[in-house]
Amino acid sequence: MNSLRFTGRFQTIMIIGIALLGYLAGPQTAAAETLKTLVDSSGQTVNIRQPSNRIISLYSAHTENLCSLGAADQLVGIAGGDDYPPAVTGKQSFSYREDPEKFIAAGPDLVLVRPMIERSYPEFINKLRQAGITVVSLQPNTIEEMFTYWRHLGLLTGREQQAEEMIDTFTARLSRVQDSLKNIPTAQRPKVYFESVHGKMKTFAPESIGAYVLEQAGGINLATDAEQVRETNIASYGKERLLSRGEEIDIYLAQQGRMNPVDKNIIRNEPGFQAIKAVREDRIHLIEEALVSRPTLRILDGIEQLNGIFFPLPDKG
Numbered sequence: 001m002n003s004l005r006f007t008g009r010f011q012t013i014m015i016i017g018i019a020l021l022g023y024l025a026g027p028q029t030a031a032a033e034t035l036k037t038l039v040d041s042s043g044q045t046v047n048i049r050q051p052s053n054r055i056i057s058l059y060s061a062h063t064e065n066l067c068s069l070g071a072a073d074q075l076v077g078i079a080g081g082d083d084y085p086p087a088v089t090g091k092q093s094f095s096y097r098e099d100p101e102k103f104i105a106a107g108p109d110l111v112l113v114r115p116m117i118e119r120s121y122p123e124f125i126n127k128l129r130q131a132g133i134t135v136v137s138l139q140p141n142t143i144e145e146m147f148t149y150w151r152h153l154g155l156l157t158g159r160e161q162q163a164e165e166m167i168d169t170f171t172a173r174l175s176r177v178q179d180s181l182k183n184i185p186t187a188q189r190p191k192v193y194f195e196s197v198h199g200k201m202k203t204f205a206p207e208s209i210g211a212y213v214l215e216q217a218g219g220i221n222l223a224t225d226a227e228q229v230r231e232t233n234i235a236s237y238g239k240e241r242l243l244s245r246g247e248e249i250d251i252y253l254a255q256q257g258r259m260n261p262v263d264k265n266i267i268r269n270e271p272g273f274q275a276i277k278a279v280r281e282d283r284i285h286l287i288e289e290a291l292v293s294r295p296t297l298r299i300l301d302g303i304e305q306l307n308g309i310f311f312p313l314p315d316k317g
Contacts (some may be wrong), residue, residue: 038152041115042137051158052110052134056094056103061294062112062138063088065150068166068297071157077106084290100127110156114139115231139295141233142207146295166297173300174216177307181218190310192219193242193278195254196293198262198270201239204293208233210255213292213299217306222248233293239272246276250283251310257289285309 036048056077057063063078064085072087080093094103096117103111111128118125118137128135136156140149147167154163194214196202204210205228206221214221222245226235254262264284273279291302 036155038136038155040137040152041139042118044137046134046136046156048155052156054106054108055110055112055157056106056108057082057112058094058096058117059112059114059139060084060290061296062114062153064294064296064298065153065166066157069150069153069157069159069162071153071159074157076108077103096121096124100124100131103128103133104131108133111135112156113137141205141209141231143209143212146209149295170297170300174303177216177218177303180307180311184218184311186220189218189220190250191222191248192251192253192310193222193245193249193276195252195260195262195267196234197260198254198266201237201242202229202234203237205229205233205235208235208293209295209299210292213302214253214306217303218310219251219253219306243272243275246279249276249278252276252278252284253306253309254284254286255289255292256286259289259293262286 034049038046038048040046051074053074054076055066055071055074057066057075058079060079060082063075063082066072066075067085067087072085075088075091077092077094078088080095082088082091082093092106094106096113111133113125113135115137116139118135125135136152138149138152140146147170150163150166151160154160192214194204194210196204196210203223203226204214206224206226207228210233211221211224223235223237226237228235252267254260254267256262264286267273267284268279268282278284287302287305290296291298291305
């Protein structure tokens with residue numbers, strides 16, 4: 001009888017002990033299951049335990065992409081000058097040149113920057129991190145990196161499905177442009193020089209988003225030998241090399257915006273540019289900077305616009 005009582009008590013204690021262990025281990029297991037990580041553009045590993053709901057974005061592409069993901073309401077601040085899309089109108093503006101205390105007072109749980117800011121303002125970044133604010137640096141330089149970038153923003157905001165939908169939308173629209181090019185042989189495609197910064201005679205790096213936009217629109221990039229500047233979309237070309245290939249250039253294309261505040265007259269009147277066939281024949285075209293150099297869905301608009309420039313529809317008249 002005593003043996004039976006001992007066995008029964010032992011079994012009861014074991015059941016309670018197992019239950020207690022399960023209770024103690026449960027939250028830790030759940031935390032381990034929900035913890036997600038990403039590696040940002042600076043090589044920092046970021047642990048994500050829950051979506052960020054108070055975000056300050058210091059790059060216009062971050063802002064635009066967060067809105068495309070449906071996360072506009074999770075934005076509490078944007079970079080000064082950001083005005084697209086309309087959903088960000090009225091958001092408080094911030095600058096990495098300002099006192100970090102302004103950021104801290106706003107109570108963000110995430111500040112999104114890009115590598116240029118982290119390289120140039122390390123003290124600013126450190127102060128935010130010392131205050132317990134997560135700072136993530138992101139900027140893709142290729143299309144493959146752009147898809148990863150969108151997925152990273154989806155992870156940070158709890159909108160992973162929406163990120164996949166953005167990628168599907170991009171792929172579907174791009175395939176329609178590609179279908180239109182299937183019957184156009186390489187010999188009939190225009191050779192294009194794509195200017196990124198006029199004053200410094202810079203083009204786009206061969207693997208950059210800008211070069212991708214040009215090529216997917218059906219143009220032939222004449223500056224595939226350009227040297228990339230650091231890990232950016234920009235590449236050095238130089239005036240001498242550009243003019244030496246002037247007779248090959250069917251279309252002179254330039255992005256236009258804050259990075260390159262250029263117009264057609266500036267290009268036409270550049271000393272020596274009459275050596276460029278496209279300039280002499282007035283085949284100079286400008287395209288909005290945001291459509292060719294920012295890693296957003298709007299680069300599809302850029303591809304479609306350039307496709308129309310490269311292969312204009314016949315005049316019905």
